[in-house]
Amino acid sequence: MNILWKIAWRNLREHKTKTLIIGILVALGVSLVVIGNSVLESVTRGMEASYVENFTGDLIVRNTSDEDVAFIGAFGAAPDAVEGYSAVTNYLDGQETVQDYTPLLTGMASVNQNNETLSFAFLWGIQPSTYFEMFPDKFLVTQGERLTDGETGIMLSQGVVDDVLSEHGLELEVGQTINLFAQNDTTGTKIREVEIVGIGYYENAAGLLDRISLVDANTLRSLSGLTAVKVDTRSRSEAADTSDSALFGGGNDELFSDSLFSDAETSEATAELDFDNILGDTSIRDEFLALDNNAWHFLLLDTKGNTAGLTSELESLEGSSLVIENWRWGAGFIADLAYNIRNILNIIIGVIAIVAVIIIMNTLVISVTERMGEIGTIRAMGGQKNFVRGMITVEVLTITLLFGLVGIAAGSLTIGALNLLGLPASNLFLQVLFGGSTLKPILSISSLFLSIIAVTIIGVLASLYPTSVALGVSPVQAMQRK
Amino acid sequence: MAIAQLKDVKKVYPLGKTEVHALKGVSFEIEKGDFVSIAGPSGSGKSTILNLLGCIDTASSGQVVINGIETSSLNDKQITNLRHEVLGFIFQSFNLIPVLSVFENVEFPLLLGNNPMSKRETKEWVDYLIDAVGLADWSTHKPNELSGGQRQRVAIARALATKPSIVMADEPTANLDSVTSGAIIDLMKRMNRELETTFIFSTHDQDIVDIADHVIRLQDGLIIKDYKTNGHVSVEPQVAKVGA
Numbered sequence: 001m002n003i004l005w006k007i008a009w010r011n012l013r014e015h016k017t018k019t020l021i022i023g024i025l026v027a028l029g030v031s032l033v034v035i036g037n038s039v040l041e042s043v044t045r046g047m048e049a050s051y052v053e054n055f056t057g058d059l060i061v062r063n064t065s066d067e068d069v070a071f072i073g074a075f076g077a078a079p080d081a082v083e084g085y086s087a088v089t090n091y092l093d094g095q096e097t098v099q100d101y102t103p104l105l106t107g108m109a110s111v112n113q114n115n116e117t118l119s120f121a122f123l124w125g126i127q128p129s130t131y132f133e134m135f136p137d138k139f140l141v142t143q144g145e146r147l148t149d150g151e152t153g154i155m156l157s158q159g160v161v162d163d164v165l166s167e168h169g170l171e172l173e174v175g176q177t178i179n180l181f182a183q184n185d186t187t188g189t190k191i192r193e194v195e196i197v198g199i200g201y202y203e204n205a206a207g208l209l210d211r212i213s214l215v216d217a218n219t220l221r222s223l224s225g226l227t228a229v230k231v232d233t234r235s236r237s238e239a240a241d242t243s244d245s246a247l248f249g250g251g252n253d254e255l256f257s258d259s260l261f262s263d264a265e266t267s268e269a270t271a272e273l274d275f276d277n278i279l280g281d282t283s284i285r286d287e288f289l290a291l292d293n294n295a296w297h298f299l300l301l302d303t304k305g306n307t308a309g310l311t312s313e314l315e316s317l318e319g320s321s322l323v324i325e326n327w328r329w330g331a332g333f334i335a336d337l338a339y340n341i342r343n344i345l346n347i348i349i350g351v352i353a354i355v356a357v358i359i360i361m362n363t364l365v366i367s368v369t370e371r372m373g374e375i376g377t378i379r380a381m382g383g384q385k386n387f388v389r390g391m392i393t394v395e396v397l398t399i400t401l402l403f404g405l406v407g408i409a410a411g412s413l414t415i416g417a418l419n420l421l422g423l424p425a426s427n428l429f430l431q432v433l434f435g436g437s438t439l440k441p442i443l444s445i446s447s448l449f450l451s452i453i454a455v456t457i458i459g460v461l462a463s464l465y466p467t468s469v470a471l472g473v474s475p476v477q478a479m480q481r482k
Numbered sequence: 483m484a485i486a487q488l489k490d491v492k493k494v495y496p497l498g499k500t501e502v503h504a505l506k507g508v509s510f511e512i513e514k515g516d517f518v519s520i521a522g523p524s525g526s527g528k529s530t531i532l533n534l535l536g537c538i539d540t541a542s543s544g545q546v547v548i549n550g551i552e553t554s555s556l557n558d559k560q561i562t563n564l565r566h567e568v569l570g571f572i573f574q575s576f577n578l579i580p581v582l583s584v585f586e587n588v589e590f591p592l593l594l595g596n597n598p599m600s601k602r603e604t605k606e607w608v609d610y611l612i613d614a615v616g617l618a619d620w621s622t623h624k625p626n627e628l629s630g631g632q633r634q635r636v637a638i639a640r641a642l643a644t645k646p647s648i649v650m651a652d653e654p655t656a657n658l659d660s661v662t663s664g665a666i667i668d669l670m671k672r673m674n675r676e677l678e679t680t681f682i683f684s685t686h687d688q689d690i691v692d693i694a695d696h697v698i699r700l701q702d703g704l705i706i707k708d709y710k711t712n713g714h715v716s717v718e719p720q721v722a723k724v725g726a
Contacts, residue, residue: 003586003593010581377577380538382566382644383594384559475538475565478577
């Protein structure tokens, strides 16, 4: 084996130009793999850490749904409330892998004041005590106070406040009230007046994440139509029928009968209508339109250790129909974007690898052709085909691994420099991707291994055809070398 | 005992739509320890015979027997082993590995197969061969730092490295001046005597032919003379067999 490496190494030194052409190509490709994957891994790692620590926790428990539901505001359909919420929390309380959990509601509303639409906000309805225990100091309060359990109010995001100031010249402050307008399928348009109890922001919340405001749960339940009716969809239709009857009397025919309107139109004496009598007893309606205090869209879990068992048990919990998601689902299209960019990068790397294989292969074929006499001599002297195969393979692996290491070194140095200097996010797209204004990429160890594996595969693939050419060299060609 | 034998060997090369009959039915025997010259003009079939004896080409028909082994029945691996263990080669253009030093070139054939010698024995043997061909001071030099004669000396040492029974030399002096040619043939002859290795070389140089103790003369793919200089070995003229 020693002689193979010796011949390979000396041949590479002997043919410097050829070696450099192949080497530069390999080194460039490898450094691209290292830099690209390190940057994108830093992006996804940063994104994961940011989401897990600030927004999603380790796991998100939600109800199953046929639709793509939203974790943040309007990026999907409104989720159903978690079925059997109490049973789920009882289960979670007994799990060692669950360190902490907090329920969450999601929604979106326009922010109005004095009949003027000022902005819009993504709303998260929280249970303040558990939320701030699980995410302490993540929502940095710049004015006012945090919400407390049972308090009605909103912790408005700094992004909304800044938007209102720049667009309308209005400075929203703690203590003021704003109106939140939202629509839902159950109760239609809802308006709720809330007091601004605090103003703050999530650190590293780029893009639209800076519009997340925290609101008391009942305000968002009301805006979202999370009533008792909404919670139990099976009983809703039955209840709705009863409610309609109670509300509107005997039915549509009776409600819209001629007698009702003709009387109203024709008789002054009937001007004073007995609404209580017409509407009947509204207690059932009130009961069904009452907010369900157990209605939560999500449960965010802070876990430790292996959660595979927890996940499968939660998903098969009796009386519930749950899906367990992670931060990536919570991040939605932003995470998909990062992963898609990574996939695109890998496709580009794949194309470069194919080009590299072709170039290396062609160069090697020329090299083999030039050395047919030498190969023929080796075969004539008793060198088996395996020796020739080894000679070519070792030569290719030497050049690819050697320059692969050069590429790894160059890529690592570049990542080191970028880490020191910081990669600025010059536009909103990059801010969303980086999760902030700068990215300090960290060298991806997996990309180093990936690069070494990639160059080895490139080397082996590139050597296949030249090797077959070399193996076809007859010892007679040694004799024909004059 | 014959160490190499050709029995009615024919070799036909396809050339486009026609065929070239390089050998038209050749038979001869070579005894162990012979210093054999295969002589004849260009195109007479000298190189073809060397290729067949060297097991680097196969006959179109007939038998090639080396060391008692009929070579046509061997597969590529077996025939490569046979070349490694029984045969040594000296080429007209020396065919040294350019990136290896003199020592490494001579040692190289030993690394191509099972080498029964220890590392120390190998070094001593290679040093002995290099010394024997007069290149002890050039051991660490690369081939491109040597003259043509020196390169052919390296090639001779390399051909002897595996202690082969037979050394094939295809016009070993063709690229050398007359003085160097004489020196190379003398060296081969000395090695032939000292190591009792059979040397078979092709040449069209009459001066060199005369040094051999067994001469096989070819013309147009047929043997016209097969004789030993210490006693003429006559063969039937084979011209009559053309086309047989």
